[in-house]
Amino acid sequence: MAIDYSQRIPNNVDLASDRRLQRALENWQPGFLDWWKELGPDGSTDFDVYLRTAISTDANGWANFGYVKMPEYRWGIFLAERDPERQIAFGDNKGQPAWQEVPGELRSTLRRLIVTQGDTEPASVEQQRLLGKTAPSLYDLRNLFQVNVEEGRHLWAMVYLLHAYFGRDGREEAEAMLERHSGDPDKPRILGAFNEKTPDWLSFFMFTYFTDRDGKYQLASLAESGFDPLARSCRFMLTEEAHHMFVGETGVGRIIQRTCELMKEHKTDDVRSLGAIDLRTIQKYLNFHFSVSLDLFGQETSTNAANYYSQGLKGRFLETRIEDDHVLTDAAYEIETAEGGGIVRKPVPALSALNERLRQDYIEDCGRGVLRWNKILEKAGIDFEMKLPHRGFHRRIGAFAGLNVSPDGKVLSEAEWKANESKWLPTDADRAFVTSLMGAPVTEPGKYAHWIAPPARGINGQPVDFEYVRFN
Ligand SMILES: [Fe+2]
Ligand SMILES: [Fe+2]
Numbered sequence: 001m002a003i004d005y006s007q008r009i010p011n012n013v014d015l016a017s018d019r020r021l022q023r024a025l026e027n028w029q030p031g032f033l034d035w036w037k038e039l040g041p042d043g044s045t046d047f048d049v050y051l052r053t054a055i056s057t058d059a060n061g062w063a064n065f066g067y068v069k070m071p072e073y074r075w076g077i078f079l080a081e082r083d084p085e086r087q088i089a090f091g092d093n094k095g096q097p098a099w100q101e102v103p104g105e106l107r108s109t110l111r112r113l114i115v116t117q118g119d120t121e122p123a124s125v126e127q128q129r130l131l132g133k134t135a136p137s138l139y140d141l142r143n144l145f146q147v148n149v150e151e152g153r154h155l156w157a158m159v160y161l162l163h164a165y166f167g168r169d170g171r172e173e174a175e176a177m178l179e180r181h182s183g184d185p186d187k188p189r190i191l192g193a194f195n196e197k198t199p200d201w202l203s204f205f206m207f208t209y210f211t212d213r214d215g216k217y218q219l220a221s222l223a224e225s226g227f228d229p230l231a232r233s234c235r236f237m238l239t240e241e242a243h244h245m246f247v248g249e250t251g252v253g254r255i256i257q258r259t260c261e262l263m264k265e266h267k268t269d270d271v272r273s274l275g276a277i278d279l280r281t282i283q284k285y286l287n288f289h290f291s292v293s294l295d296l297f298g299q300e301t302s303t304n305a306a307n308y309y310s311q312g313l314k315g316r317f318l319e320t321r322i323e324d325d326h327v328l329t330d331a332a333y334e335i336e337t338a339e340g341g342g343i344v345r346k347p348v349p350a351l352s353a354l355n356e357r358l359r360q361d362y363i364e365d366c367g368r369g370v371l372r373w374n375k376i377l378e379k380a381g382i383d384f385e386m387k388l389p390h391r392g393f394h395r396r397i398g399a400f401a402g403l404n405v406s407p408d409g410k411v412l413s414e415a416e417w418k419a420n421e422s423k424w425l426p427t428d429a430d431r432a433f434v435t436s437l438m439g440a441p442v443t444e445p446g447k448y449a450h451w452i453a454p455p456a457r458g459i460n461g462q463p464v465d466f467e468y469v470r471f472n
Pocket of ligand 2: 241
């Protein structure tokens with residue numbers, strides 16, 4: 001299914017034949033561009049950036065590389081191809097044809113799901129807006145901008161659904177998406193992690209590794225939705241999301257790599273004095289970003305999650321590949337949760353545990369990249385292992401929120417927690433140190449900041465010293 005670039009808004013939803021929708025989106029577009037100029041990547045308007053842009057949604061043809069000025073990026077509406085035979089795969093409506101229109105009784109629930117997802121997309125752009133000022137290389141700057149324009153497009157994807165299927169309420173929600181801002185005391189973004197700052201590149205890489213991966217799992221469960229336009233939107237978004245997590249994984253890996261090199265060269269653990277980030281600090285950032293991302297999955301047991309599933313709105317990760325009845329009314333699922341001041345494992349009705357199940361899939365996925373980071377350490381002969389902390393560690397949402405849980409899963413007293421917190425989470429001094437490494441941007445092609453190794457290869461087969469961004 002090709003994308004029509006002759007339109008003001010590139011799309012594969014035949015926007016040209018829907019005047020009402022076209023007008024609604026064209027009304028929204030100037031506000032979006034104003035938002036991008038005001039809260040998108042700071043000072044980047046005139047840069048030519050070597051970006052990929054979607055040109056079609058099939059497996060091979062969707063990525064097209066070339067220099068683009070970001071305000072001219074072809075944000076548009078791209079849905080994965082429609083399967084006319086598609087059926088709802090789970091819940092009470094299992095086996096019925098997927099909905100092409102919003103079922104009346106599910107309207108407000110579905111709208112809320114779309115708004116919650118949509119709100120995260122511009123939020124992350126806002127959080128990352130100043131990072132270009134301290135980019136460790138042109139390669140990294142380009143990757144930051146690629147992530148930013150695609151998050152902008154993800155906002156478009158959700159706004160399209162609101163405009164196309166939710167009438168006036170949808171238009172109001174689309175406006176509100178540009179009015180809430182990350183960290184705004186009066187109108188914050190909806191979810192906690194999206195109001196945190198992303199002040200430095202270690203945070204950025206951890207964010208794209210852990211928090212964009214939450215995005216992957218939310219999108220994957222919405223990609224199972226019985227509401228077909230939502231499912232198809234999310235399916236295409238997932239292809240873009242993969243690059244964001246790649247940026248995170250390789251970014252953290254390159255920092256570890258550089259630290260290992262310096263540790264070996266100077267035979268010391270104290271790489272701070274050599275202008276790099278010590279492994280303990282990297283582990284603390286990992287602990288922080290993993291735990292705040294876990295919160296995004298919500299309560300361990302949740303009637304909302306059960307309802308979304310039974311109603312056919314939000315499935316499990318890779319729902320159709322799971323072998324069970326896809327209704328789950330008689331099934332149980334074992335969860336780890338907090339009870340009576342301790343941590344217990346217990347079976348609960350599977351329907352109520354869907355948030356926890358998705359979180360479990362997420363945790364396993366997170367672990368795979370950590371293994372690859374540990375391979376870097378092992379190869380360098382450095383005796384240190386990065387670890388994901390226990391799921392109960394440093395949680396603000398869910399059953400663990402009331403407990404002090406150590407990274408290895410022990411419940412601690414308040415005093416024990418206080419005595420150790422600075423070993424497990426970045427302190428103000430740690431953050432100040434990491435920030436102190438973030439100097440002026442490195443803008444010479446092929447040069448990399450001292451605290452990070454160059455990537456193994458460039459983008460789209462280009463060399464690592466390619467001029468990924470031209471400043472004009
Ligand atoms: Fe996104
Ligand atoms: Fe993302």
